[in-house]
Amino acid sequence: MTSITRRTVLSGGAALAGAAISPPFAPAAVGNQKSHSGKTLVHLTVNGHARELELDPRTTVLDALREHLLLTGTKKGCDQGQCGACTVHINGERVLSCLTLALAAEGCRVNTIEGLSTPGGPLHPMQQAFIEQDAFQCGYCTPGQIMSAVACVREGHAKNDADIQEYMSGNLCRCGAYPKIVAAIKQARPQLEKT
Amino acid sequence: MRSFEFERPSSLAQAAKSGYGTAQGQTDAAALYLAGGTTVVDLMKLDVLRPRRLIDLSKANGGREIELSDTELRLGAFAKMSAVAKHPAVLSRYPVIAQSLQFAASAQLRNMATLGGNVLQRTRCPYYRDPSWAACNKRAPGSGCTAITSFNRNHAVLGVDESCISQYPGDFAIALIALEAQVDLLGPLGSRVIPFASLHRAPSGAPHIESTLKEGEIITAFRIPVGPWTRRSSYVKVRDRASYEFAIASAAVALELQGDTVQQVRIGLGGIAYRPWRAVEAEQALNGQPLTEANVEAAATVALRGAQTHGFNDYKPELARRTLVRALLETKTMSVSQA
Numbered sequence: 001m002t003s004i005t006r007r008t009v010l011s012g013g014a015a016l017a018g019a020a021i022s023p024p025f026a027p028a029a030v031g032n033q034k035s036h037s038g039k040t041l042v043h044l045t046v047n048g049h050a051r052e053l054e055l056d057p058r059t060t061v062l063d064a065l066r067e068h069l070l071l072t073g074t075k076k077g078c079d080q081g082q083c084g085a086c087t088v089h090i091n092g093e094r095v096l097s098c099l100t101l102a103l104a105a106e107g108c109r110v111n112t113i114e115g116l117s118t119p120g121g122p123l124h125p126m127q128q129a130f131i132e133q134d135a136f137q138c139g140y141c142t143p144g145q146i147m148s149a150v151a152c153v154r155e156g157h158a159k160n161d162a163d164i165q166e167y168m169s170g171n172l173c174r175c176g177a178y179p180k181i182v183a184a185i186k187q188a189r190p191q192l193e194k195t
Numbered sequence: 196m197r198s199f200e201f202e203r204p205s206s207l208a209q210a211a212k213s214g215y216g217t218a219q220g221q222t223d224a225a226a227l228y229l230a231g232g233t234t235v236v237d238l239m240k241l242d243v244l245r246p247r248r249l250i251d252l253s254k255a256n257g258g259r260e261i262e263l264s265d266t267e268l269r270l271g272a273f274a275k276m277s278a279v280a281k282h283p284a285v286l287s288r289y290p291v292i293a294q295s296l297q298f299a300a301s302a303q304l305r306n307m308a309t310l311g312g313n314v315l316q317r318t319r320c321p322y323y324r325d326p327s328w329a330a331c332n333k334r335a336p337g338s339g340c341t342a343i344t345s346f347n348r349n350h351a352v353l354g355v356d357e358s359c360i361s362q363y364p365g366d367f368a369i370a371l372i373a374l375e376a377q378v379d380l381l382g383p384l385g386s387r388v389i390p391f392a393s394l395h396r397a398p399s400g401a402p403h404i405e406s407t408l409k410e411g412e413i414i415t416a417f418r419i420p421v422g423p424w425t426r427r428s429s430y431v432k433v434r435d436r437a438s439y440e441f442a443i444a445s446a447a448v449a450l451e452l453q454g455d456t457v458q459q460v461r462i463g464l465g466g467i468a469y470r471p472w473r474a475v476e477a478e479q480a481l482n483g484q485p486l487t488e489a490n491v492e493a494a495a496t497v498a499l500r501g502a503q504t505h506g507f508n509d510y511k512p513e514l515a516r517r518t519l520v521r522a523l524l525e526t527k528t529m530s531v532s533q534a
Contacts, residue, residue, distance in 0.1 A: 024383040025215040025411060040201070057201040057249075060236070081237050084303060093277075093306045099236045100307070103201050104229060104253050148303065157302070169438035170301020 042102045046071070047115030055102050062086045062097035065112060073113040073143050077172075084171035087144040088112050094151035113143035116150070126150050129188035130181075137175035145171045149185045153192045158185050196239050203251040207413055210252055211381050214411030217250075222317070222333060222403045228252050228413060230273060230312040233304050238317060242326050243334060258311075258415050263288065266421055272311030272379075272414040276367070277302070279310060287532035289419065291373065291428035291447050295366040298432045301439045311414035314368045314394070314471075315406065319441055320350065320361035332358045333402040348507040349443055352515075354469035355503055359402035361469065363395065364441045368471040370430060373447040373463030376419045382412040391417065395470035424451040424459050426531045431522035433466070433514065442466030444515040446522035455485045460523075464498065467515045474498035477519070486527050488520075495519040 039054045044061075046069060053068050062079070065071045065088070074097060077085030081099040088097045089111040097110075116124040126146050129135070136142045148171045152158050157167035164182050173181065204210040216226030226248040229235055238244040258273035263284040270279055279285055280296035300308065322328040322341040330339035342350050343360055351362040368391075376391040394406055408414075419425075428449035434440040445465035451458040460481045462474040477498035484490050495516045502512040 021215055024212075026212045026383075057199060058196045080240065081233060081304065084301065087303055094303050095307050096233075096303045099233050101201075101229070101232060101236060101249075103203075104232060104251055106203075106254070152302065155302070166438050167302050170303045 040103060042106055044102070044105060044107075045109045047111055053102070057101070057103055059102045060098055061088065061090070061100040061102050061105050061110060064102040065097065065110070071112055071114050075140055075143055077141065077144070082172075083141070083144075084148060085141050085144040087147045087171065089147060089151060094148050111147075113147055116146070124150070125191035126153075126184070126188040129184040133180045133184040133187060134177075135180040135184040136173075136177050141171060141173045141175075145173065145181055149181070149188070150192065152185065153189050158189050161186075197242070197245050199239075199246055200248045201251065202248060203254060205255065207252065207255050207257055207381055207415060210250055210255060211383050211411050211413050214250060214383065214413065216246075216248060216410070217408075217412075218410045222405065223336075226250060231275070231308040232312075233300075233308045234312060234316045238324070241324055243317075243324060252413065260416070261285065264421075268292075268419045268421070270310055270417045270419070272416055273309045275306055276300070276308045276310065276313060277305040280305065283534070287426070287534040288421075289370075289374075289425050289428065290529075290532070291370045291425070291430050291449055292367070292419070294430035295370040295432075295447060298430060299366040310367065310417060313365060314371065314391075314414070314417075316365055317405075318361035319364045321346075323361060332398075333361060333405075336401065336403045343505055346507055347505045349441070349466075350505065350508050351469045352467050352502040352504050352508055352511045353464070353472055353499075354397060356398045356400065358400045359398040359469065360503075360505060361402070362466065363468060363470050363472075364466075365471070366430065366432060366442065366445060366465055368395075369445060369447040369463040369465035370428075371417060371419065371463075372471040372473045373449055373461040374419045374422075374425065374428075375461070376417050378414055379416040379418065380408065380412045381415045382409055386415070388418075391471070392473060398469055422449075422451070422459070424449040424461055427452065427526060427529060428461075429522060429526045429529060431518055431525065433518050444511065444518040446515075446519045448519075448522040448526045450486070450523070450526050452486065452527065455487070457481045457484055457486050462498065462519065462523075464515060464519065467502075467511050474519070476500070481523075486523065488524065491520050491523045495523070 042053045042055050044051050065074050075085040077083035079098045081096050086098040090108050152167050158164050217224050227246040229249050229251045258271040260271040261282045262269045276296045280293050286293045322331050323333050328341045330341045350360045371391045378389050430447050432442045432445040442465050447463035449461040460478050464472040477494040480494040480497050499512040499516045
């Protein structure tokens with residue numbers, strides 16, 4: 001039953017006929033950006049590179065990164081905004097890419113784990129600290145942990161262990177590497193504060 | 196996720212003009228406004244919300260101000276939770292607001308979520324969030340309530356009726372209701388102001404209609420009056436884990452003391468009620484009285500009078516009572532910023 005409804009809606013504005021406009025409302029003014037059920041152009045600056053993507057409006061930033069730009073470093077954990085594995089920076093702030101529609105990020109700067117260091121160059125101090133402190137086991141949550149950790153230090157929320165624990169609570173680690181994640185952040189903090 | 200049409204009006208005024216279908220806060224509205232997306236995108240993925248139009252307000256100008264005047268604190272409804280939580284004027288003059296925001300969600304979600312979206316967030320009732328449960332009056336009007344006879348450990352005990360026992364999950368709203376905030380609204384016909392206390396509806400047998408917003412209306416700001424009680428204020432949140440969790444009981448408290456005597460007290464309760472809850476009778480019991488432990492205990496008991504439990508949440512009234520006692524006693528002795 002669900003699939004029939006979905007196809008009906010997908011088949012193009014037909015299902016919208018019921019939404020007749022009555023006063024005091026006005027039809028969308030000229031100049032409004034409006035996307036129908038078909039694909040829409042989205043412009044993002046990903047790790048410093050301008051990208052133009054043709055996306056279904058339902059596409060999240062997470063799926064745009066993984067499925068369309070093949071940047072699979074950002075992980076899909078719960079896909080419901082509960083685990084933090086998909087954490088990226090949008091316009092410099094850490095957010096959940098699984099709950100951000102790509103269309104809603106139009107024109108934004110998106111930075112992912114792939115952009116932290118250059119290929120062949122040295123690792124970012126936070127990446128290096130995670131390795132040296134053995135701050136992961138399976139590694140699935142790690143890109144999200146590292147992106148969150150970099151932001152945590154930049155925000156000034158890594159003053160002590162309790163502070164780090166509170167401000168890193170949005171990144172779950174089912175392997176339970178938490179104490180070593182705290183240690184890694186403390187190791188990297190002075191280097192990040194210098195830059 | 197079902198397909199939808201995506202619109203981005205260039206201004207809030209234009210958005211309100213195109214906001215037909217966002218009828219009266221109904222969960223099955225044909226159109227939805229999108230701000231931070233942390234509720235709307237989540238519930239669209241779960242197939243709980245099925246809007247045919249999504250009207251993106253996130254790029255519209257305005258609504259992000261944080262301004263303190265002689266008479267009020269004005270918080271733009273599109274300000275992010277993280278920005279308000281760290282604002283110096285909020286931290287020193289309205290600690291209860293700063294704490295209610297800081298103790299909510301995670302750093303990532305607070306960077307995304309707006310104040311307006313936050314107060315309108317939907318319940319975490321698992322029977323609402325999962326459409327494979329047929330009976331949910333909030334999601335499917337008239338279908339019944341699964342929670343009332345099922346696992347209802349974190350369901351509401353105040354303000355419920357037989358149609359819905361879901362719990363309002365937010366924290367910020369508890370501070371707003373305690374401090375008698377006003378809400379600025381913009382609709383297709385212009386603007387109006389309502390008391391925050393009248394924004395969320397009682398279930399009244401129709402829990403699918405959650406707010407008193409009219410079709411097309413957008414929350415543009417919250418205005419919180421200045422008062423001698425706002426500096427001595429705090430938010431105590433009790434939850435199943437230390438961070439990144441919804442409340443199972445919480446209390447927002449603001450106190451004006453003269454010596455040990457209560458001049459005025461404001462009390463909001465969270466984690467236990469169908470909608471943001473103000474404990475007016477408990478306030479009346481304390482006003483003019485010495486803030487002793489005995490008086491606080493008695494007032495907190497009054498606050499939970501009339502609680503209705505449904506088995507797994509039998510523990511809640513006593514937990515909420517103790518949470519309020521702790522909040523009042525801690526707020527009494529807190530150090531108050533002179534900034």
